Amino acid sequence: MIATVKLNNGLTIPSLGLGTWQLPESEELVQSLVSALQMGYRYIDTAAIYENEASVGRAIVQSGLHRKEVFVLSKCWAANRSYDSVLRAAEESLRTLQLDYLDAYLIHWPYTKGDPLAWQSVNIGTWRAFERLYEEGLVKTIGVSNFQMHHLVSFLARANIKPAVNQIEFHPGFMQKNTVQLCRQHDIKVLGWSPLGHGSVLDIPQIVEMAKRYEKSPAQIALRWCLEHNVIPVTRSLSAKHQEENLEIFDFKLTAEDVALIDALPITAFSGLEPDHVSF
Numbered sequence: 212m213i214a215t216v217k218l219n220n221g222l223t224i225p226s227l228g229l230g231t232w233q234l235p236e237s238e239e240l241v242q243s244l245v246s247a248l249q250m251g252y253r254y255i256d257t258a259a260i261y262e263n264e265a266s267v268g269r270a271i272v273q274s275g276l277h278r279k280e281v282f283v284l285s286k287c288w289a290a291n292r293s294y295d296s297v298l299r300a301a302e303e304s305l306r307t308l309q310l311d312y313l314d315a316y317l318i319h320w321p322y323t324k325g326d327p328l329a330w331q332s333v334n335i336g337t338w339r340a341f342e343r344l345y346e347e348g349l350v351k352t353i354g355v356s357n358f359q360m361h362h363l364v365s366f367l368a369r370a371n372i373k374p375a376v377n378q379i380e381f382h383p384g385f386m387q388k389n390t391v392q393l394c395r396q397h398d399i400k401v402l403g404w405s406p407l408g409h410g411s412v413l414d415i416p417q418i419v420e421m422a423k424r425y426e427k428s429p430a431q432i433a434l435r436w437c438l439e440h441n442v443i444p445v446t447r448s449l450s451a452k453h454q455e456e457n458l459e460i461f462d463f464k465l466t467a468e469d470v471a472l473i474d475a476l477p478i479t480a481f482s483g484l485e486p487d488h489v490s491f
């Protein structure tokens with residue numbers, strides 16, 4: 212069974228997420244999510260830009276689970292920065308998902324173009340609409356994604372409601388220590404995207420060696436390493452076999468020496484998605 216963690220708003224989030232990036236609407240996706248939910252997954256990670264919210268919504272209905280049993284996280288795309296467009300985007304996501312509330316809604320990427328004073332104002336302006344969605348109960352948890360330390364500092368000084376989560380790239384070979392540390396200081400839970408480095412970390416020799424030693428798979432070692440850092444891994448798999456394997460990370464621990472060994476890896480499997488330089 213997946214453990215849960217308390218957020219700074221008092222709600223709980225499962226400590227393992229199932230991602231849906233690059234999986235467009237399809238019956239295959241619906242059935243894969245239904246099977247994952249029946250297997251024990253309780254946190255589905257989607258985004259408007261993934262164009263699969265309808266499949267996520269159908270899977271929740273077909274799983275037979277009560278709405279309250281599933282944690283549904285979606286993200287507001289970068290095209291929606293103004294107050295009104297955020298409200299419209301949230302409404303659209305809810306309609307597509309066939310839900311009357313989201314468990315979590317995130318600013319997908321910080322705005323970073325031009326002068327810092329200008330982009331800081333844009334981000335806090337977007338956040339005001341998130342605060343309204345939260346106060347109206349349409350969204351139970353509000354958060355950010357891909358915010359690095361320098362995006363967070365000014366943002367936190369001006370936010371009326373503190374973000375509860377920050378979803379960032381986090382995997383062996385790419386751990387964004389400064390951002391994780393700042394989030395910890397502010398009680399913001401870090402959700403780690405691409406915890407398997409999109410599959411690339413599974414071949415890192417040190418991870419393969421550790422997997423043999425622990426009688427676990429390389430994926431389980433990488434996911435467990437996230438948990439050792441108090442980061443919630445949001446992994447993705449369409450394969451029932453891999454989904455089952457990825458659930459089996461709550462029955463063992465890595466030693467401090469092995470955590471340190473993975474921490475010391477050089478930069479590996481970085482997506483190249485740098486918030487200050489993305490084109491959107």
Ligand SMILES: NC(=O)c1ccc[n+]([C@@H]2O[C@H](COP(=O)([O-])OP(=O)(O)OC[C@H]3O[C@@H](n4cnc5c(N)ncnc54)[C@H](OP(=O)(O)O)[C@@H]3O)[C@@H](O)[C@H]2O)c1
Nearest residue numbers: 230231232404405406407408409410430446447448449453
């Ligand atoms: N906030 C953001 O900006 C952002 C950006 C990127 C991603 N994300 C979120 O993070 C999620 C995860 O990222 P990701 O999609 O890059 O996922 P990932 O978990 O790092 O890698 C997924 C790849 O690993 C394979 N895999 C999964 N479990 C495996 C196992 N046990 N053994 C061997 N291979 C395995 C999958 O293939 P199979 O399907 O064959 O298992 C897939 O090819 C996304 O889906 C999305 O929800 C968020």
